[in-house]
Amino acid sequence: MAVVAIDLSKCINCGWCRRVCPTETIKYFSTGHRTHIVEPDGCIDCGICAPVCPVDCIEAVPGYTVAPELLTAAREKAKQHAGAQRKMKLDRDAVIARTLEKLREGVHAGA
Ligand code: SF4
Ligand code: SF4
Numbered sequence: 076m077a078v079v080a081i082d083l084s085k086c087i088n089c090g091w092c093r094r095v096c097p098t099e100t101i102k103y104f105s106t107g108h109r110t111h112i113v114e115p116d117g118c119i120d121c122g123i124c125a126p127v128c129p130v131d132c133i134e135a136v137p138g139y140t141v142a143p144e145l146l147t148a149a150r151e152k153a154k155q156h157a158g159a160q161r162k163m164k165l166d167r168d169a170v171i172a173r174t175l176e177k178l179r180e181g182v183h184a185g186a
Pocket of ligand 2: 081086088090091092093128130132
């Protein structure tokens with residue numbers, strides 16, 4: 076298990092990593108210096124954050140061990156996050172389908 080950390084000397088505070096983190100373990104402002112930090116005990120090492128960083132400043136911290144109960148809680152949070160994302164996508168797809176249907180009806184009514 077490798078937790079990740081942000082190199083604050085390179086971070087441009089774009090917020091992408093915070094938006095994609097499924098455990099909400101990347102925080103902003105919590106240091107009081109307007110920086111992004113990873114709260115290590117919430118990191119499940121999913122690796123989603125590193126590829127979205129435009130300046131490649133998210134790196135592994137080998138050797139950090141998250142207590143099993145914290146890891147379980149973080150994984151549960153990630154599971155709930157994934158469920159919420161899935162629901163949001165289904166809701167969005169339903170809205171798009173309804174909108175397209177209305178547009179089609181409008182076209183046929185006007186024809
Ligand atoms: S590796 Fe996953 S859980 Fe850890 S900070 Fe990045 S996105 Fe969040
Ligand atoms: S994605 Fe990279 S640059 Fe953007 S806030 Fe996160 S660590 Fe900083």
